Amino acid sequence: MKLPDAFYQRDDVLTISRELLGKFLFTRVNGELTGGMIVETEAYRGTEDRASHAWNGRLTNRTRIMYEAGGVAYVYLCYGIHNLFNVVTAAAGVPHAVLIRAIEPTEGIDVQLERRKMTVLHPRITAGPGALSRALGITRELNGMHLGSDSVWIEERGMVIENKAIVTGPRIGVGYAGAHALFPWRFSIRNNKFVSKAK
DNA sequence: ACGAAGATTGGCT
DNA sequence: GCCAATCTTCGTC
Structure with missing residues (x-):
C-alpha cells in the first residue's frame, strides 16, 4: 500500500531516509508502469545543512517546493x-528532503532497459540518482507531484531491512559543504548490487 | 545582465 | 583515471 502523508511529515529526516530503504518507488509515465525497491538514500536537513539547497534558509523559485508539507x-x-x-519531508515550512540515489528494478524492467538504451540487465541501470530517474522516466514535470498520485508514488510491501543490513556513510558529491559533507547521512542496503559506487 | 558551479554519468585513454 | 556534456540556478555586478 502507498505510504500515508504521516510517514513523510515526521521531523526526523534521518529516520525517514533510513526507513525508505526497502520501500518501493513507482512511476507511471506515458502509460508505462516502472519501479523498484529503494536501496540507497541521502538525507538533506533543511536550513542547517550546508549541502542542502535550502541551507541558511535559501528560498528561491527552485527550492520553494522543499518548504511544502512532506509527501x-x-x-x-x-x-x-x-x-x-x-522526497520532501517534515511539516510545511521545514525544508528537509531525502534524495533517492538507487533502486533495484522490479517492475517494467523492459521499459527501463529501453529508456537506458541497454539490452541486458546490469546494476548500472538504476545505480545512481541520474540513472534511476532516466530508467523510471522521471523529469521535472513530476516536481511538486504528490507521492500518492497516479504518476509517482512509494509503497510499503512488507520488506524488512534490519539495522545491521544498513550501511551509513558520508554523502556523495557534496564536497562544497565542508565539514557537513562528512556527516554520515547516506544510507544503503548492505551488499545490494544496485547501490551506486562512490567515485 | 553575466558567469561560475553544480546532490552525475559514460566514454575514452 | 580523466574529462566533456549541457543548461539552469543563483550570487554578484
Whole structure:
C-alpha cells in the first residue's frame, strides 16, 4: 500500500531516509508502469545543512517546493543533464528532503532497459540518482507531484531491512559543504548490487 | 545582465 | 583515471 502523508511529515529526516530503504518507488509515465525497491538514500536537513539547497534558509523559485508539507516530489536538474528525485519531508515550512540515489528494478524492467538504451540487465541501470530517474522516466514535470498520485508514488510491501543490513556513510558529491559533507547521512542496503559506487 | 558551479554519468585513454 | 556534456540556478555586478 502507498505510504500515508504521516510517514513523510515526521521531523526526523534521518529516520525517514533510513526507513525508505526497502520501500518501493513507482512511476507511471506515458502509460508505462516502472519501479523498484529503494536501496540507497541521502538525507538533506533543511536550513542547517550546508549541502542542502535550502541551507541558511535559501528560498528561491527552485527550492520553494522543499518548504511544502512532506509527501511531495522535488525534482531538479543537475549538471544540465540529470533529473534528481527527492522526497520532501517534515511539516510545511521545514525544508528537509531525502534524495533517492538507487533502486533495484522490479517492475517494467523492459521499459527501463529501453529508456537506458541497454539490452541486458546490469546494476548500472538504476545505480545512481541520474540513472534511476532516466530508467523510471522521471523529469521535472513530476516536481511538486504528490507521492500518492497516479504518476509517482512509494509503497510499503512488507520488506524488512534490519539495522545491521544498513550501511551509513558520508554523502556523495557534496564536497562544497565542508565539514557537513562528512556527516554520515547516506544510507544503503548492505551488499545490494544496485547501490551506486562512490567515485 | 553575466558567469561560475553544480546532490552525475559514460566514454575514452 | 580523466574529462566533456549541457543548461539552469543563483550570487554578484
